[in-house]
Amino acid sequence: MSQLVFIPTGGGKTALFYIPILIVLYMHDHPHPRFKTLPLKPVALVVVPLNELGNDHVNELRELGIDSIASHAEELERVKAQGRNVYKTVSNRLICDRLTQATLNSKID
16 A cells, blocks of 8 residues: 655544554454455555654654564664665555755755
8 A cells, every 4th residue: 555645733644554564463363264365464654854863763663562663874873883784674664754955856876
């Protein structure tokens, strides 16, 4: 499921990505023959404008039992400093990422 949403502050953007994640996790725990095409390890990428907002989402999701990580530079440096493999840490987790204008304007080679 892909979503691109532009909603003002307080409009319910968080629910738009929390609810599908919770539904998929529920369906994994309560399988039904009608829904056979769920990914084994679903991953969601949530783009946020501020590092702190990403950190807040990660903390809320962890409280719900959802493995997640904020992928801004400070968090990834912390993971590396702990001697953990960044790829393994990030894979199969909900990722809250902050995109800057420079990132949006950059070209992929």
